[in-house]
Amino acid sequence: MPTLVSNAQSQPHSPEPNGAGLWRDADLAAALIAVLGHAGGGVRVIAQPGPVRDFWLENLNSRIDQSARRVPGATPTERLIGGMDITESMRLGKPVLAQGVFAECHNRHIVLPMAERLPKEFSGHWCAAMDTGAVKVARDGLSQTSNAMITVIALDEGIDEETPPAALLERLSLTINLDEISIRCVDEPLFSRGDIKHAQERMDTVALDDTTLLLLTQLAASMGIHSIRVLRFAVIACKALTLLLETSETDDAVIHPIIRLIFLPRATHIPAPPEETEQPEDTPPLPEESQQPDAAQQQGEHQEADETVQSVIAELPTDLLATLLKRAERSRMRQNKAGNSGQIAQDKQRGRPIGVRRGELKRGHRIDIPATLRAAAPFQAVRTRWDTSNHQQASLYIEPQDIRVKRFEQRKSSVMIFAVDASGSSAHQRMAEAKGAIELLLADCYSHRTEVALISFKGESADLLLPPTRSLVRAKRTLAQLPGGGGTPMAAALQTIYDLATTVEATGATPTYVLLTDGASNVARDGTKSRAAGTEDALRVAKKVAATHYRGVLVDTAVRPSPRARELSSALDATYLPLPNASAQSINASIRALNEE
Secondary structure, X not given: OOOOOOOHHHOOOOOOHHHHHHHHHHHHHHHHHHHHHHHHOEEEEXXXXXXXXXXXXXXXXXXXXXXXXXXXXXXXXXXXXXXXXXXXXXXXXXXXXXXXXXXXXXXXEEEEOOHHHOOHHHHHHHHHHHHHOEEEEEEOOEEXXXXXXXXXXXXXXXXXXXXXXXHHHHOOOEEEEOOOOOHHHOOOOOOOHHHHHHHHHOHHHOOOOHHHHHHHHHHHHHOOOOOHHHHHXXXXXXXXXXXXXXXXXXXXXXXXXXXXXXXXXXXOOOOOXXXXXXXXXXXXXXXXXXXXXXXXXXXXXXXXXXXXXXXXXXXXXXXXXHHHHHHHHHHHHHHHHOOOOOOEEEEOOOOEEEEEEEOOOOOOOOEOHHHHHHHHHHHHHHHHHHOOOOOOXXXXXXXXXXXXXXXXEEEOOEEEEEEEEOOHHHHOOOHHHHHHHHHHHHHHHHHOOOEEEEEEEEOOEEEEEEEEXXXXXXXXXXHHOOOOOOOOOHHHHHHHHHHHHHHHHHOOOEEEEEEEEOOOOOEOOOOOEOHHHHHHHHHHHHHHHHHXXXXXXXXXXXXXXXHHHHHHHHHHOOEEEEHHHOOHHXXXXXXHXXXXX
């Protein structure tokens, strides 16, 4: 008999059981969003581009009347909600309205690719159309309201803390994650277009009783969800699933998908399993007449809700909620940090577009041709009749008041100036702790793309050891080699800060400074050693720095909070932070808060 040799590598892998369950939920989500349409808002699809996502989108398109239309998130406002049709307005000599994408997609599904990159200035238009089912155009002398009942398929391709706008996510009823599904787990759709049509026609005939509504409410409350919009999504999804699965509205096949697709992605906590309370043995049972029927019924409903939640949680990965909470926290931290590199300033050529304005043909401005044509279009017929010149009639009349120029804004780059007191009094006290605080600040500046500069003052002068740079390694090396000893030329240090900040501001950047000193000034501006003259010169220069409104922080490096340092910070109009009462982390947080103002 021949010997049978097993070859495990040649055998195909069997589909993962967890992936098969996730695909079934994704297929249910496609069927639900096809049935609900605009009433369900849409679905958030967490997935990178790949065959699984493409197959899911094909399944969705096979169940709806018209294939979903792909609309980029950067589509401008006049194309989204509508505006003046420039060509027809020029031809007819009067304003003619052109429909926007939302009105064109009335009663259709819209695929929003890279939803995590949706600009904030456009997210309001999407949310308004999803809320009202209509768009109102009131611009360019036109006013019209059009139906726009859209269903959004938001493709979330974010990595780590990237996430779509919170306002958009709140209006999407369902959430699925296709990244955890292998292509081997993909299966044929459970419901056909005929099933979808049948469910849509009977949606109005299904009414949930009070017991089911109370169960859904308790399930949401047990997970920390208190949004009426989410409860409404759960109610209509329960109706649709009841029709699709042809089962009871309280069946596990209906309630469990609602928890996984609607409640869990929004959960803030998972309810702990109910504690079993033992009744004392010597306690006699209460007679049936004394039991309150309402209380017993309410207790049974609460117990049913808890058991339903626990049965669903038992089927989920143990680290699911921890992953969701971690993602939400990282998103919150990212939103708090984002965009704090410098002050916002308007620009003529580059930056984020913020609209148009009436302008002139001056050098440096960028003319917005569509806006200019929209301004001139309503007056073409009148200007044609008023043209009395002997030259050949022009096909287009544009007057100077029609010119529109683009407006931009961008954040300035920022420069953090560190001025370190390396004199003998400071070096012998807290120089090590001051360097530790500076290293944390340097790392934070690097993460925010902020340039840093380093000034050291001791003896009779202040020196710029490090011009503005983004090199974290170079800054740390210069800081580590910082020597100590000598007098404290405070006036020279403040003058150097003033000169460097003025130069930085002239380049278009935003300067801020951090002054680390014990406040003792014993060297005057002319180099003579005198405590009285040094203090007087320092306060005089400090008032000059304060007049420029440069934001700054004075970190008192003395062993105890020094009155001289507090007086100097008042003259500088700077934030005062005594180092003995603040750790390096708290100083870093305070300076970050200063930059975010």
